[in-house]
Amino acid sequence: MTVADLQPAGDAYRPPTDVAARDIMDLAFGLIRVLDDEGMAHGPWIPNLSRDTLVEILGTMFTTRAYDARMMKAQRQGKTSFSMRSRGEEAIGATTAKVMGPDDMCFPTYRQASYLIGRGQDPLVMMNQVYGNAADLNRGTQISGMYTAADLGFFSISGNLATQMPQAVGWAMAAKAKGEPTAALGFVGDGSTAEGDMHAALTFASTYRPPVILAIVNNQYAISTDEEVARGSAQTFAQRGIGYGLPSLRVDGNDVLAIHSATSWARDRALDGHGPTVIEFVTYRASAHSSSDDPTRYRPEDEFDEFPLGDPIKRLRLHLQHLGYTNDQANELDTTIRVMIEAKNDEAEAIGTINTGERPPLSKTFELVYETMPAHLVRQQKQAGLQ
Amino acid sequence: MTVADLQPAGDAYRPPTDVAARDIMDLAFGLIRVLDDEGMAHGPWIPNLSRDTLVEILGTMFTTRAYDARMMKAQRQGKTSFSMRSRGEEAIGATTAKVMGPDDMCFPTYRQASYLIGRGQDPLVMMNQVYGNAADLNRGTQISGMYTAADLGFFSISGNLATQMPQAVGWAMAAKAKGEPTAALGFVGDGSTAEGDMHAALTFASTYRPPVILAIVNNQYAISTDEEVARGSAQTFAQRGIGYGLPSLRVDGNDVLAIHSATSWARDRALDGHGPTVIEFVTYRASAHSSSDDPTRYRPEDEFDEFPLGDPIKRLRLHLQHLGYTNDQANELDTTIRVMIEAKNDEAEAIGTINTGERPPLSKTFELVYETMPAHLVRQQKQAGLQ
Amino acid sequence: MSAETAAGGTPAPGTTVSMTMIEAIRSAHHVMMERDERVVAFGEDAGAFGGVFRCTEGLQERFGEARCFDTPISELGIVATAIGMAVNGLRPVAEIQFADYVYPGYDQIVSEAARMRFRSAGDFTSPIVVRMPVGGGIYGGNTHSQSPEALFTHVAGLITMIPSNPYDAKGMLISAIECNDPVIFLEPKRVYNGPFDGDHDKPLVPWSKDPRGDVPEGHYTVPIGKAAVARPGNDVTILTYGTMVHVAMNAAEQAQVDAEILDLRTLLPLDLEAIVASVEKTGRCLVVHEATRTSGFGAELSAQVQEECFYSLEAPIVRVAGWDTPYPYSQEWEYFPGPNRVLAGLRRVMED
Amino acid sequence: MSAETAAGGTPAPGTTVSMTMIEAIRSAHHVMMERDERVVAFGEDAGAFGGVFRCTEGLQERFGEARCFDTPISELGIVATAIGMAVNGLRPVAEIQFADYVYPGYDQIVSEAARMRFRSAGDFTSPIVVRMPVGGGIYGGNTHSQSPEALFTHVAGLITMIPSNPYDAKGMLISAIECNDPVIFLEPKRVYNGPFDGDHDKPLVPWSKDPRGDVPEGHYTVPIGKAAVARPGNDVTILTYGTMVHVAMNAAEQAQVDAEILDLRTLLPLDLEAIVASVEKTGRCLVVHEATRTSGFGAELSAQVQEECFYSLEAPIVRVAGWDTPYPYSQEWEYFPGPNRVLAGLRRVMED
Ligand SMILES: Cc1ncc(C[n+]2csc(CCOP(=O)(O)OP(=O)(O)O)c2C)c(N)n1
Ligand SMILES: Cc1ncc(C[n+]2csc(CCOP(=O)(O)OP(=O)(O)O)c2C)c(N)n1
Numbered sequence A, B: 001m002t003v004a005d006l007q008p009a010g011d012a013y014r015p016p017t018d019v020a021a022r023d024i025m026d027l028a029f030g031l032i033r034v035l036d037d038e039g040m041a042h043g044p045w046i047p048n049l050s051r052d053t054l055v056e057i058l059g060t061m062f063t064t065r066a067y068d069a070r071m072m073k074a075q076r077q078g079k080t081s082f083s084m085r086s087r088g089e090e091a092i093g094a095t096t097a098k099v100m101g102p103d104d105m106c107f108p109t110y111r112q113a114s115y116l117i118g119r120g121q122d123p124l125v126m127m128n129q130v131y132g133n134a135a136d137l138n139r140g141t142q143i144s145g146m147y148t149a150a151d152l153g154f155f156s157i158s159g160n161l162a163t164q165m166p167q168a169v170g171w172a173m174a175a176k177a178k179g180e181p182t183a184a185l186g187f188v189g190d191g192s193t194a195e196g197d198m199h200a201a202l203t204f205a206s207t208y209r210p211p212v213i214l215a216i217v218n219n220q221y222a223i224s225t226d227e228e229v230a231r232g233s234a235q236t237f238a239q240r241g242i243g244y245g246l247p248s249l250r251v252d253g254n255d256v257l258a259i260h261s262a263t264s265w266a267r268d269r270a271l272d273g274h275g276p277t278v279i280e281f282v283t284y285r286a287s288a289h290s291s292s293d294d295p296t297r298y299r300p301e302d303e304f305d306e307f308p309l310g311d312p313i314k315r316l317r318l319h320l321q322h323l324g325y326t327n328d329q330a331n332e333l334d335t336t337i338r339v340m341i342e343a344k345n346d347e348a349e350a351i352g353t354i355n356t357g358e359r360p361p362l363s364k365t366f367e368l369v370y371e372t373m374p375a376h377l378v379r380q381q382k383q384a385g386l387q
Numbered sequence C, D: 001m002s003a004e005t006a007a008g009g010t011p012a013p014g015t016t017v018s019m020t021m022i023e024a025i026r027s028a029h030h031v032m033m034e035r036d037e038r039v040v041a042f043g044e045d046a047g048a049f050g051g052v053f054r055c056t057e058g059l060q061e062r063f064g065e066a067r068c069f070d071t072p073i074s075e076l077g078i079v080a081t082a083i084g085m086a087v088n089g090l091r092p093v094a095e096i097q098f099a100d101y102v103y104p105g106y107d108q109i110v111s112e113a114a115r116m117r118f119r120s121a122g123d124f125t126s127p128i129v130v131r132m133p134v135g136g137g138i139y140g141g142n143t144h145s146q147s148p149e150a151l152f153t154h155v156a157g158l159i160t161m162i163p164s165n166p167y168d169a170k171g172m173l174i175s176a177i178e179c180n181d182p183v184i185f186l187e188p189k190r191v192y193n194g195p196f197d198g199d200h201d202k203p204l205v206p207w208s209k210d211p212r213g214d215v216p217e218g219h220y221t222v223p224i225g226k227a228a229v230a231r232p233g234n235d236v237t238i239l240t241y242g243t244m245v246h247v248a249m250n251a252a253e254q255a256q257v258d259a260e261i262l263d264l265r266t267l268l269p270l271d272l273e274a275i276v277a278s279v280e281k282t283g284r285c286l287v288v289h290e291a292t293r294t295s296g297f298g299a300e301l302s303a304q305v306q307e308e309c310f311y312s313l314e315a316p317i318v319r320v321a322g323w324d325t326p327y328p329y330s331q332e333w334e335y336f337p338g339p340n341r342v343l344a345g346l347r348r349v350m351e352d
């Protein structure tokens, strides 16, 4: 775990959105922060956000954390084969979901459940996917957590790392070609930046300058390996963007206000025709990589407690207290959400889990390969005893 | 064609070889030059080179240019199917060949014939390859110009762009693991930097810090496309290295002294255990991309004349004059070399060309796939009428 | 042949013009970009230069840089951005300069484009066309000669097509662009300019001398999944595609065997019906392709034919294919499965 | 079986220990890294963590970070640096975390490793081993279940191996590391811990209960290119490999058919001799694999068997394979070609 150059909240300057990339190279080495340890907001990056919006973001984070915990429990109970949580990094999805417009498209990883929830997805829909039951929108085609939601501007998650980044750039190239006032937001993990796809994304973004935000979520780990294995001799991941002449921000990823402000800056820049922005969100993967992982094998158990950027939920709660939203109110919200999650889970389990209830039929496996089922699949489907 | 920030000769500072990458970021945006327009050497990058060595380099450049022209003529005569020249950029290979040690390994592109010649390869051997005749070291397996020469530290050229760059890094990782005082030098074209392989090379170089020099030859064009298509919003290609925390130099690629000095700096750094260096050599592809290309379709015919860094041969000749090596001496050397090339070509043609004389037998096609020919190839070879 | 070829596709209206396969491909682009503003074309040197084989020539001039453009040299990026554009409503037609260079983009094709509809249950789709020249015979050595069709036919979710003449090339490419699934469109470069029959020492016959070079100017389609009878016959069925259609024709003429030659055109989905009908009629089957033999598409053809026609077969199915070696340079014409190799295969399959 | 398996390889000295396939693979690394200091092992999480399947566990501790290490998440970089190291005299054994993720490294495998010896006429070679877990049955969905062997067997210059048990796994991996050509080493992850016979509802039998789990501690080899008779029989030949060897055994027992089951072990170069001998004896042939059917390796097997044994075949060769769809998640056990599908195939091939 390395968080280089921990700049104090409020310290980083905020350039105009049409600034030239070369004039803000230092922002890739610093850390844009708004909230200090006491939950007070500082500096030019303070966003113009209502308390209600902040409470909504808090709610999304509560929901995500409760949801993740519940799905992890389901995995332990053998009701799904796999579970991936985003504990500690919920702020990034929850906040950027509020920044992006209704017609924008997010190209997520499996670590952005909070984005989907922030866009208003019903946790029941997500649970059905996790259980791969008959109501699963993916129709059982993907492992747990690989959601899709075109109507919410949430692209189908791929199991192949980083592939979504150049796709996000392509999506944005199309937006530009069509002259539509929309932007794409691609997410990639620190470890996954090593894939060639990331280079293609940065290169094409640099060449065509479409409205895209390339967000690197540095949660300190790939699976067992420290973020340094991918970062190498560079000081930060934001630094990568400099090589392509792209404006690159390094942002406190556990600071809802900083996330909102930086992402808005990048989106404004994109919609005004000034092209792509690279953002590194610095955060911490507080849970195991997945239910198949055992992090005690490679890191101290209490490392999250030592993480200098803290827990995003605690930090937002603290800030909200300054705005008059009390701890009790927050606790009440949290409790309501947990109850809701339990109820939704009962509903989902009633439909089915990986080994109970109703599953999507095998016919879906055949139907979804092509628009029209070709003759050889019709034959195979018959061999499989269908029709 | 863009040559940003044309720094005057002698202007760039020369840091110690153990400098931290972050302290020399500006060198990626400038241009290290030693020779001015009058052929005078300036500044801290003046290498310690004897006149004899410079004359050798001049000879290599003469040889390469004469060789290229002769092979192009052969292509026009239908004696080979394909020809690729490096006119205008001979200095890079010719000079770096002198810097690298006997046990170092160069991972070239098809544009580094001058490196191979500079290492002492007999042009006859190269011609045999171009003609794909019975004496071809590649045994007819590769198109013209894709040389190999393990004994001269010259890796087998691949037709697939940029693949050699991460291989060079792997080679250097092995050198480091074995504790051998050797370095790898990888070459890649400006256009080819867009391949994912380049990113893998930079990432692994950044992570393992092996003794490798990653050299980008920016000759202003891919095939028909300007270097800007790959460079995008960045100002230079050297800039790419910054993103990976690697020291990155931008060097006048038509200035033998600057090339020698910068490459020596990088090699010293590598052998002293300070890791990789990225170098962009700025030059100009004076000929067509290959014999299949027609550059008049995409650039002015006289563009080379306008190229601000001139012709490397002319520039070295001018410099040598200041050292007492006259124009007449140079002309004599050039003439001797041209005669030698003609003689070698006669020899090569006598052995065979693509459609005359002796070719490597088809048996080679079968023998070279595996160390021991497996049964199915034995069968196929028989079917082909062999044995 | 033209009329028959179009069977099942949409009719070809208006005047026909003699075109090379390159011109036919260009014309398909032109027609579709004119009709459908969502269609965009791009690739390395595909913009102002019009592609190294000139298949996109004139498109940038006509439709502007936003719709026909050059890309950086990244096959990965070309395919990936095509997918992203398709997701955002465009119909990208991407050019890979040579099929030998598709591998950096292979992951995006097989893991992404091919499975997009499946993994999202149709929430997202990837209607892209990835065009690439295939095959040898141009002294391109091991990096400009490959025929990687089997690497695509193994991947569920892809459609793989390969025309053998200008008429088909245009009609098939239009079908491919209109298709809502990802299409791999392989172009046998050796027949770009004329129907090369494998006799490399003879001068090339240009398409202008061949009726299959008569191409309608307007919009028409050749349907996906339908083979064509390139030569009707009764004694043996030759299954082939691309350049090898012409080589097989040549061999059949020389052998004076009454061979029925099927030009498969679409490899996946395969026109099994046409294949079975022909093999049941002839009782013999020769499979011919240029790709390396082991795990080539010929293996699949052979397997399916013996599964479907076992009791009709009078002799073993024979495969004539590239040797299981990389494509050599100097030994090109000894390597290329020319008419003599096909003849030998024909003799073998007619033996018993 | 062990003795027979080793036939043609070097003998297995010393004591045997019960090992899982994971332990056997680890042991092969250990033995080779001990014997040959040029051997290095690396991959994503392969260092301190010992790999997500623990196949390289303990190697870093024993041999240091220079010889066993973590890599960035770049399959391209993993293969490419392996090639570079091999060129500089090391013997790299690279792990790809799942075969489903090999595609970003596919270009370096097929364009570089496979053709290095050829294109340089032996001036440079690429003796690397690329290991990767394959196959489904672990609820891994379409990105943790693939069996891409046919994408490697089509590529001249590669050797492709796949063991089905711990004894073979160790001896084959040692052969692979000692081989001077690039080897693709596929590990059927479903049998890492025990011989899974396709009955997913039954508890897994661990390798400790199976004689094929008795593995010599020291150095021995199982030769490249030699199949093993997993079950001798007279009525039908089943050609299979990896996990499906066990499923086929199960089906054969259930069917009470005297099936001869060949565990191919090396797919390329193929042990055609063993195959032909068996099919000529039985007159019938069933091909079984988990990979998607079209252009799967079964197509090649079927093609070769009918080419070589046409006149011995009493019934069409039948293929049992994965459906031509991506691997689903919820429908895993309806998709997996389990004993019932193999039984149905057996019935079909025994019909006439
Ligand atoms: C192409 C590819 N290679 C390897 C994997 C296996 N894998 C899954 S997640 C993961 C680690 C990713 O780390 P990071 O990008 O930091 O994301 P995080 O999990 O921390 O959010 C790996 C190696 C994969 N899914 N795809
Ligand atoms: C992977 C791959 N893609 C495409 C090509 C086709 N191609 C050959 S050379 C070339 C241009 C390379 O430009 P650059 O890297 O600038 O090198 P230069 O020729 O200028 O030295 C292209 C696109 C190839 N050989 N390999």
Ligand SMILES: [Mg+2]
Pocket (backbone or CB within 6 Å): A189, A190, A191, A217, A218, A219, A220, A221, A222, A285
């Ligand atoms: Mg991470």
Ligand SMILES: [Mg+2]
Pocket (backbone or CB within 6 Å): B189, B190, B191, B217, B218, B219, B220, B221, B222, B285
């Ligand atoms: Mg160039």
